[in-house]
Amino acid sequence: MSDMDRRTFIRISGFTAGALATAYSLGKFLPLLEEKHTPVVDPDGPPLLPGEDFYPTTCWVGTQNCGINVRRYNGRMIRLEGHIMHPQNSGKLCPKGQAQLIGAYDPFRVKAPLIRINEKGVQGRWREASWVEAITMVGYQIRTALDKDPKYVVWSKGRGREQPTFDEAFINTTGVTFLDQEGLTAGAGHRANDYTLGYNAGLMPDFRYCNYMISWGWDMLGSGGNKHCWLTHQQEFMGARERGMTVITLDPRLGGMGPHTDKWLHIRPGTDMAFFLGIANVLLEKGYIDNDYMVGYTNAPFLVKDDEQFLKVNGKEQVIDVSGEVRDFDDPHVVIQLEGEAEVDGTTYRTAFSMYRAHMKQYDPEWAEGITGIQATQIQAIGEELGFQAAIGSKLTIDPSKAKPCYAACHGDPFEGAGGGAEGEARDYVFRPVGIMADHVTQQEMGFQATRAAVQVFMLLGAIDAVGGVHSEFIRQTSDAFPKYDNINIREPPYDITLKESKYYPLNSANPSVVAQVVNSPNKFEVDYTPDVLIVRSSNDLIDAASQPDVIESYSKYKFIAVIDPWLNETADHYADVVLPSATLEEYDGPLDVGTMYTRAASLRLPAITPMYRSMMYPNIIINIAEAADVLYGEDGYINQLNQMLNLQSAFWLDVDAKPQVRTILSNWARSRGIEEGVRFFEENGITAENRPPPEIYSAPDDRTPNNVRHRFYGDSLARARDQMNSMGAGPGYWRDYTPLPTWRSLTFDDSPSEYDLVLIAYRKVQYQQSRATVFAHMNEIEPHQHLVMNTRTAEHKGIHEDDEVWIESHNSVTDETRRVKAKVQLVEGIEPNTVAMSHHYGAWVNDLGKDGGPTPNSLFFTGRGYSSNTADQSFHVKVKVKRAV
Ligand code: SF4
Known part of the structure; x- marks a missing residue:
């Protein structure tokens, strides 16, 4: 078959004439498939046979966007192979990554837009509709609700790592309420880390250098760990084990860590905070404290008043100087003391760290044994091992020009232009080879404070962002929210359905299960409305969200629900008015951040074939919804929002009055980043990648935190929020855990x-x-x-x-x-x-x-x-x- 013949075949085989007519009637959004490409493939893989070629794309089913080379035969996808140069999967695909090929060709996919013809709450009966009819109906419902107030529309999205997403552009344009899965999966830990360190993510060790790791609720054979879906941390972990890294597994269930752990601590569920309090007690007793970090880069030396707030003079926190005098914390001549007490105007104040030490006296290993079920001797031993292994005070010199390029390290075959030595001079970095992996485990009753207790252990050791130590985000960059936590905003009612900034849950991540309870009983939470419209994209909260009966009840309250999904899931079956069939792997999407802790990388999802049946690529669906809801065009429209979120250069600015093709959007994004070939570059290479410079990853002795911010060891603003919640009438069940230091209570x-x-x-x-x-x-x-x-x-x-x-x-x-x-x-x-x-x-x-x-x-x-x-x-x-x- 000639190139021209094959191209023609692909286009015709992927579309029915009816689908083409319908699609074009909505506008020029159908992408053309590009045929000419020479993707980087595994030289040791099976050779191409006549009629076969490769097309690079990105995993659709997972959350970390592994690189895939699709082996095609005459325009059909016949096998998925890992992209060998991709920093996340290094040529591998996990089982579900492989199996998505079956999903793409699944005969049970939704083949056309569906409109419900029976009542909701029972198995759906449907009629097929044209895309025009279905999108017009969805757009009308959204527009009508927006005209009342954007809060009447809820946009629920499943997990993904697109950044920024086509969803977010819609949310920013319209102001509708956004729900994602964070509140179900790891929100408590993310909030705690963001509050404490300024990183809105879980925790992970620096596997390249870590020697002693606590695997806190991470089943490395079952889940990805912080920020990854699977594969990446698993490969890094095995490399660390081969180096000799010790692994302590803290988990009621041993699971896949069985052969990969040195010590299994089968802790009683929900008592993890008590374990970390016990460990901190040992560190304090044994003197394992990184004084330089605690004094210079945390709020631990600040003086605290009786009301648990920091003492301030002219708005500045006060510290004890080596002379014993009390001074401003940023006085250029002050030599700050971590511990002690001082008198000001006849009143004695202690430092936050002295309060912490006194607070921690009650939490010795014997106490922790009684709560966790882990022997006190084991807690004592692990505390001492952590303290010893942390090697407090040590440094490591890293010369980026001599560092192995990522791809050479992974494959022994450097990939020209993507890797190689990172920029920068040789310099010393803080070396603390002790780490922890934790993410989903933080979804426990006291997850926020349990995470703070765990982080405090590694703060004591000075291991945050250290070589070999504990990391959260890939980049050392303090979140925008971090300074705002100094004053936790609590509004007067009425509240919105997420209860953010409410007296009930001022800090939260819009957990869909709690939102369901609010929708079911708005008065109970001082919410004065029930939303009308729910758009559900690639999520299935009816079975994925906790407290299923609440979620089911809440879905009966919405007047209109549209589900965007390749399959007729439970949410669609029982509650959708309209089902819009999206493509799976066969779509454009992006841009995708596919970096790791060691590599900056970006990629796109590209359609190896045209969308199956009458499905549509997701970005096209949302662009068409935006048009039908009358929010696509103009300076305040969705297209202009994409211009801003994608940070497009003016030469590549999208015309805000013309409906864009997704391929054009992604090409303009690539060109704005200096990739002149646009999407074509990714069709040939799959990714763009380079090593991260060490300062992006590691703290140096004189640069322990980004922009010298002080990490929030002590939570004075938590105490303020608690007092305000109390005075506004929220019950103790809501405010009791807003304590400045993690404080155990019964479960x-x-x-x-x-x-x-x-x-x-x-x-x-x-x-x-x-x-x-x-x-x-x-x-x-x-x-x-x-x-x-x-x-x-x-x-x-x-x-x-x-x-x-x-x-x-x-x-x-x-x-x-x-x-x-x-x-x-x-x-x-x-x-x-x-x-x-x-x-x-x-x-x-x-x-x-x-x-x-x-x-x-x-x-x-x-x-x-x-x-x-x-x-x-x-x-x-x-x-x-x-x-x-x-
Ligand atoms: S680890 Fe996740 S992203 Fe990678 S292949 Fe598996 S499912 Fe896809």
Whole structure:
């Protein structure tokens, strides 16, 4: 087949004549596929056969955007191979990354826009519609709601790492309410890190240099860890293990860490804060404190008043000078003391660090054993090992010109122009080879303060952003929110449905489960409206969100719901008025940040074939919705928002009065970055990448924090927020954890009756991406059924055997509500005896592959007071009782 023949075949095979006519009637948004490219492929891979070629693109199903070379035969995708030069996946694809090929060709995809013809809340019945009709209907509903107030429209988006996204441009243009998955997945930890360090992310070690790592709730065989989906940290981790890195696993469930851990601490669920308080107690007792960092780069030396606020003179925090005098913290001549007390006008004040030391006296290892179930001797030993391994005071010289290029390190074959030595002079960096991995684990009752307690351990050691130490974002760049946390804004009611800046949850990440409760009972939270329109893109909160009954009830309150998804998921089936079938892998999307801690990289998602059936690329769907809602054009329109968010140079500015093609948008973005070939560059290379300069990653002895900001070791503004929440009438259940220092209290679920004797936790399986990959046949075949994972001895005690069917009943200790489901039992040794576990990824009922897989644990969890504390983020812990079903 000639080039021309193949090109013609691709275009015709991907579109029906009707689809073409419909699409063109909406405007010129159909992209043309480019044919000529020479992507970088694995020289050791299977050779191309006649009729085959490669087309580079980016994983659609995951969240880290791994690079893919699509092997095509006569215009059909026949195999997905990892892009060998991609910094995240280095030539590999994970199981679900591979299986998305089956998903793309899945005959059960939604093949055309659908409009509901029966009532909502039951299995949907549909008629096919043209794109014009469907988009016009969605646009009309949005426009009508916007005319009342943008708050009447809610935009819910599944996970992804596009930056910035086409969704965000729509949200910025219209001001509608945005929901994402952060509040379900890791929001408590992200809020805590952002508040404490200025990084809105989880925690990860510097695997290249770390010698001693705590794996806090990270099952490295099941999940990606902070900021990655899979593969990247796994490869980095194995390299570190080969170097000899020690691994301590802190998790009630051993899971995939089994062969990769030196010590397993099977902690009681929800008690992680107590463990880190115990470790900090040991560090303080043994004197493992990085004085330079604590004095120069944290607020720990500031003097504190009786009301737990900092003492200020003329607006400036006060510190103790070496002379014993009290001075402004930024006095050029002051030599700041970390600990001590001083008298001002007859009143004695202590430093925040002295308060911390006194506060921590109560949390010794024996106390921590009583809470966590981990032996005091082990806590003592790990505290001492951490302190010793941190090598406080040490430095490491890094010469970027001699550093191995990333690609040489990964493949022994440097990729010209993408890698090589980074810029910069040789210089000393702070060396603290102790780290921690933590992300989803922070979704526990006291996750915000547990994360602060963990971070404080590594702050004491001076390990934040150190070589070998603890990192959060890839780049040392303080978030915009960090200075704003000095004064946590709490407004007078009425509030919006996210309850942000409310007296209930002033700091939060819009957890969809809490939002559902607010939509169900707006008066209870002093919200004076119920939104009309919900747009759901690539998420399926009906089974992905905790407290499923609340979410189901809330969806019945919306007047209009549109779902944008390649599959008819549960949310669409029961509640969508309109379903808009988006493409999967076969679409343009981006720009995509595909960097790692060591590499800056960008990429695009490119369509190896035209969208299947009558599906449409997602960016085209949203551009068309924006047009139909009358927000696309003009200076205040969506196109101009893209101009700004993509930071396009004036020469590549999009005409704000002409509907753009997505390929043009992405090409203009690339050209604004100096990539003259535009999208063509990515069709040939897949990525643009270079090593990060060391100062972007590591702190130096005289540059410990970005712009010399002081990390928030002590949370004075938390105490202020607490007092304000209290005075505004929010109950103690809302404000009790707004303490300036992490403070242990008993757990809400421990108030459940004693018959609820086990704690249910949820965990992730590598083959699934929330519910998104359960419809991939190969993935579903691996483990098609849910199991309740139970300790062998616990089961024996209860007369339960492997594969027995059991009732699992959860109890809400605040409301006394109970919920129950049935599942089969799987017995393992590697779980704490009082803990049982269920995987997140079941409970589907629509797709033939996913249904009958058993229940989702989200039908057992609760949301609300006690189960969503402090920052409104979700706890995936609940007390349950388990009985054989007869
Ligand atoms: S790790 Fe994530 S992004 Fe990479 S191939 Fe797997 S699913 Fe795709």
